[in-house]
Amino acid sequence: MNEIIELINSAEDIIILAHDSEDADAVGSSYAMKSVLLGMGKKAECIFSDIPERHLDFMGKSYILPDEASLHQADLCICLDCGDLSRIGKRKPFFESARHTVCIDHHETNVGFGDAWYVDAQSPATGEILYELFIKMGVEITKEIAENLYAAISSDTGSFKYSNVRPRTMLITAELLKCGIDHARIARFLYDSEPIGVMKFKGYIMNTIEQYCGGKLNVVCASQDILDKYGIEEKDTGDIVNIARAVTGCEIAVSVRETPEKIKISLRSNGKHSVSDIAAKFGGGGHAMAAGAAQKGKTLKEVKDEVIRVCEEIING
């Protein structure tokens, strides 16, 4: 961490990137880092791959998209919550042109990249790592920084439900609450404010769960036609895998989602199996309990059948 702090201290112009299809940990960590850097009198910009999911709108719009960013040699590029460099996608030139690069992450498949890196696979969220980094830097945690870190940690722990929560997570969260954040408001935006079309779409998903391996494998599937029918976008469907995961007796949950460019696979485990290995078989990665991948040039059905086959092998040993 000391090397990272030195690189931050000696940089003036800093670019912040997170993994593509930014989730709440990626967005919250990026915004918190930006606030800290601006507070230090530095120039800082978050460049996102895409407009974040709608339910993250409450976190603000403190980002620019790649098309709006000028490609120049920044002093430092900080890569957050990003398991490997391929996940910054077409923003790679920003990373490659920076004088120095840093990676801060918690994906167990991350082997480290950049001039300096800090990867803690035991940490449930990049937001939790950043809290400790900021304290080490002597940064005052403002309410705004605390809100973003809280959203990051809350989201990556499934609202503190997942097995990745550790005592330190609760201690850090308590420190964030002391900053006067409105955690109930954050929870409402993150978990309890669904547009009606999305809610009805989720009703459809619940009605079409497919079970395999005697109910140990639960699969949900969203085609482009179904999204059109409910008038929603692909980014509204990111958490449908958790519907499959919530079925009694489920060991592995899978969602397969169609987008115009690719088929996205999300995998969740309820503890018995590691799904990061399954994701890796499809060119993806992630954590033991939550992982994902994407496939191009195949139909939704082809991808679904392949994933089911691999999962069946894992479950049946």
Ligand SMILES: [Mn+2]
């Ligand atoms: Mn994360």
